[in-house]
Amino acid sequence: MESNYIFLSYGQLLFASVLIAVNIGLSIIIRLGLAKQWIVASLRMTAQLLLVGFLLDWVFALNNPLWILGVALFMTTIASITAVGRTNRRFATIYLNSFVSILGAAFFVMFFALAGILQIDPWYSPQYLFPLLGMVLGNTLNGISLGLDRFMDSLSVRRKEVEMLLSLGATSWEAANGLIRDALRTSMIPTLNSMLVMGIVSLPGMMTGQILAGVSPGEAVRYQIIVVFIIAAAAAIGSTAVVVLAYRALFNSRHQLLLDRLRTIT
Amino acid sequence: MHSKDISSTGTSQKSAAVLSVENLSRKVSGSWIWKNISFQLSPGERLALSGSSGSGKSLLLRTLAGLDVLETGPSGENGSISFAGKSLTDWEMPQYRTKVGYIPQQPAFPDESVEDCFKRVFRLKAHQNKCYDQEKILFWLEQLSSAKTADNASGEGSFTELLKQPAKELSGGEAQLVALLQTLQLDPQVLLLDEPTASMDSELTTLLEYMLDNWQRESAGTHPDTPYRHTQRAWIWVSHNPVQLKRMCDSTFSLDSVNGK
Numbered sequence: 001m002e003s004n005y006i007f008l009s010y011g012q013l014l015f016a017s018v019l020i021a022v023n024i025g026l027s028i029i030i031r032l033g034l035a036k037q038w039i040v041a042s043l044r045m046t047a048q049l050l051l052v053g054f055l056l057d058w059v060f061a062l063n064n065p066l067w068i069l070g071v072a073l074f075m076t077t078i079a080s081i082t083a084v085g086r087t088n089r090r091f092a093t094i095y096l097n098s099f100v101s102i103l104g105a106a107f108f109v110m111f112f113a114l115a116g117i118l119q120i121d122p123w124y125s126p127q128y129l130f131p132l133l134g135m136v137l138g139n140t141l142n143g144i145s146l147g148l149d150r151f152m153d154s155l156s157v158r159r160k161e162v163e164m165l166l167s168l169g170a171t172s173w174e175a176a177n178g179l180i181r182d183a184l185r186t187s188m189i190p191t192l193n194s195m196l197v198m199g200i201v202s203l204p205g206m207m208t209g210q211i212l213a214g215v216s217p218g219e220a221v222r223y224q225i226i227v228v229f230i231i232a233a234a235a236a237i238g239s240t241a242v243v244v245l246a247y248r249a250l251f252n253s254r255h256q257l258l259l260d261r262l263r264t265i266t
Numbered sequence: 267m268h269s270k271d272i273s274s275t276g277t278s279q280k281s282a283a284v285l286s287v288e289n290l291s292r293k294v295s296g297s298w299i300w301k302n303i304s305f306q307l308s309p310g311e312r313l314a315l316s317g318s319s320g321s322g323k324s325l326l327l328r329t330l331a332g333l334d335v336l337e338t339g340p341s342g343e344n345g346s347i348s349f350a351g352k353s354l355t356d357w358e359m360p361q362y363r364t365k366v367g368y369i370p371q372q373p374a375f376p377d378e379s380v381e382d383c384f385k386r387v388f389r390l391k392a393h394q395n396k397c398y399d400q401e402k403i404l405f406w407l408e409q410l411s412s413a414k415t416a417d418n419a420s421g422e423g424s425f426t427e428l429l430k431q432p433a434k435e436l437s438g439g440e441a442q443l444v445a446l447l448q449t450l451q452l453d454p455q456v457l458l459l460d461e462p463t464a465s466m467d468s469e470l471t472t473l474l475e476y477m478l479d480n481w482q483r484e485s486a487g488t489h490p491d492t493p494y495r496h497t498q499r500a501w502i503w504v505s506h507n508p509v510q511l512k513r514m515c516d517s518t519f520s521l522d523s524v525n526g527k
Contacts, residue, residue, distance in 0.1 A: 160374035167331055168448065169364040169392035178376075255359040256335060 005214045017042065060126045068124050072133055076103050079137040083242075086145035089152040091261045097245040101144055105238035106136050109230045117226055135206065135227060136234045139191065143235035144242045147187030151243050152262060154179045155250060162257055172251035180243055187239035191232050198228065284309045284500055285330070285366065285456055286348045291339035292325055299325060302339055305519050307456065310498030312482065314511040317521030323504045324371065326521070327458045330502065331368030332359055350455070360392035367454030371461045373445035375433030380444050383433045387448060399451065403429070406447055409477045410470065438465030443474065450481065457501040463510070475514055 020042045027034040059071050080099035084090070110133060115123040123129075155162065158179065165175040198204060199221075206227055210220035250258055283306035290303045299322035307313055317323050328334050329347075332354060336345045347354040349366060375383055385398045404426060411425035428440065436444060442465055449457070462478075463471040482499045502519075505511050511518070 158374065160370065160372065161376060163333055164370065164373055164375075164445065165390075166333060166359075167363055167368045167370070168387050168390065169360040169452065170390045171360055171392075174390055252335070254332065254335075255363075256333060258335070 005212075013046075017046075056126070056130055059130075063126065065122070065124050068126050068129065072129065073103075075133060075137055076106060079141045080144075083141045083144040083148070087149040087152065088265055089149075089156070090263050090265060091152075091246070091249050093249055094148075094246070097242055097249065098144060098148070101238045101241035101245065102137065102140050104241055105140050105234045106133060108237060109136060109234040112233075113226065113230045131206065132227065132230065135231055139231040140234045140238040142190060143187040143239040146190070147183045147239035147243045148246055150186040151179060151183035151246055152250075154182060155257070156259065156262065156264075159257065159259060166255055166257065170255075172247075172255040172257070175255075175257075176247055176251065180247055183243050184240060187243070188236060191235050195228060195232065198224075204228070282309075283307060284311075284350060285502075287330070288346045288348075289339055289343050290326070290329060290345035290347070291337055291343075292322055292329065292334075293337060294322075294325070298340065300521055300524055302343070303345075303521075303524055307500050307502060309500060310482075311500045311517060312515045313500070313502045314515035314518045315502050315504045315521070316508075316511065316518055319506075321521040323521060324460050327368060327460050327502065327504060331366060331458055332362055333368070358392075360390070364392055364452050365454055366456045366458065367449035367452060368458040369442070369445050369449055369460060369462060371442075371464055372438070373441045375436070375441065375444070378433055379429065380431050380433050380436070381429040383444065384429075384448055384451060387452065393452065396452075400429075402451060403447055406450065406477060409480070410443065410473045439463075439467065439470055442466060443470070446474075446478075455499060457499070459501055459503045461505055462503070463505075471510075475510070478514070 020038060023038045024035045026032070027038060055071070059067055062068075077099060080102045081095065083102065084094050084098045087094075110129065111123065113132060114120050114125075114128055118128060120128050155176075162175045162179070166172070194202070204224050204227070207217075207220045207224040210223060211217055250261060252258060285307040287306070288304045291301045292299045299320075303326070305313075315323050315326065325334070329336070332347075336347070336354075338344060349357065349362060354362060376386075378386070381400075381403075384403060387393060388396055388398050407425040407428065425443075428436075428444070431440075433441075433444065442462060446459075446462060457478075463474055466474065478501075482501065484499070503511060503515050505514075
């Protein structure tokens with residue numbers, strides 16, 4: 001399996017980085033003003049990935065469940081902060097809500113996949129856990145930030161509509177569930193669309209990686225299918241949880257909309 | 267006159283009022299808009315709520331509608347609102363809001379026809395036992411359109427056409443009208459009207475005043491389960507127009523005098 005796998009040297013990496021000169025060159029010629037950003041981004045990307053490589057090598061070698069879960073938790077925290085960072089409004093418990101939603105969604109699907117579908121022993125085996133978790137977090141983060149942003153936005157924009165319904169005797173759930181459904185649809189559509197074109201327009205990264213590593217395409221595709229299902233479920237669970245939690249934070253039991261809890265970030 | 271549970275709570279003076287407000291205070295970004303407001307609305311009373319711009323008339327109506335959280339006053343006192351002798355905290359909010367109908371100055375509707383907006387109200391859990399009554403709506407609309415249809419035989423401009431219109435495309439005046447009827451169909455005990463004719467022309471304003479006047483004089487709450495069915499309908503009317511307030515109201519509560527402005 002590893003017979004045709006090429007191990008890369010740092011020299012080869014350096015050689016690849018020559019390509020960024022194309023971007024820099026274009027930026028200078030067409031005066032896009034992005035030359036500096038390209039350099040910074042290249043350096044950051046390289047440094048971050050090398051660091052992650054070292055970190056994962058180290059965690060793989062330790063093979064200690066506490067360390068593995070610790071790193072997984074750290075990744076989850078970063079994902080939940082990033083998800084909130086992409087939204088334009090804030091309320092007091094938004095980071096906590098985001099964290100709880102991502103953690104719940106990721107933990108549920110990861111356990112289902114690792115212990116149930118793949119039946120890996122032990123289920124926290126880092127070789128499987130980290131690549132899958134990375135993909136799950138990335139997609140859940142997207143779903144959560146889209147759903148959360150949309151929900152908070154429509155509550156602000158359609159406040160009069162919501163409060164008119166409340167005035168007519170609607171419960172807070174009756175007044176808000178249209179907005180909740182709308183936010184969830186917004187958060188799920190990207191996942192749905194990417195599933196529709198998968199394999200036709202896009203060859204998913206994990207599958208490509210496996211093929212490069214020498215796995216037969218037929219085998220790689222099977223993993224990819226599982227991964228897509230995991231990702232879709234995680235994104236759906238995470239965004240539903242985060243939107244419902246936001247609903248609970250922004251209404252009280254007296255069926256009052258508490259928009260003063262919402263601050264706009266400029 | 268009132269049922270037992272009403273007379274047993276609070277003083278007899280309080281139970282006579284349909285809506286009673288005590289010690290309400292409201293702060294907006296650090297400064298008090300109004301402090302320690304107390305007043306009562308008697309059955310059948312038509313109360314004008316006056317005050318200069320920024321005196322918090324709309325905020326007071328929102329608060330009375332139960333849309334805003336009651337704030338603690340400057341010296342830590344808790345404000346309270348009670349309706350039909352029962353404190354707001356003891357009311358189920360949807361029930362309370364059905365009885366105390368609030369009509370905002372600038373209503374906002376969903377992407378539906380006007381009639382669907384009227385109908386959707388009855389899909390709410392609080393109104394399960396009631397259903398949409400088109401005749402009632404048409405009865406009101408006819409009162410409001412009589413003048414127009416008389417000199418326009420083609421029916422253009424008739425408000426009966428209004429039912430089919432997309433609610434989002436209504437003019438300001440029509441939107442106010444639809445919002446009012448939407449609330450009236452729930453047979454509220456008290457109306458909280460925030461500049462109800464602000465976007466209407468003078469003709470429609472006259473017709474609407476006449477219609478509301480009739481509505482207020484009708485006996486309220488024909489539903490047999492309503493314990494206070496003999497209570498007369500009342501309203502609190504906010505307007506910048508003193509002449510209108512004089513026409514439509516028989517008592518006044520001024521926020522300016524409360525705040526010593």
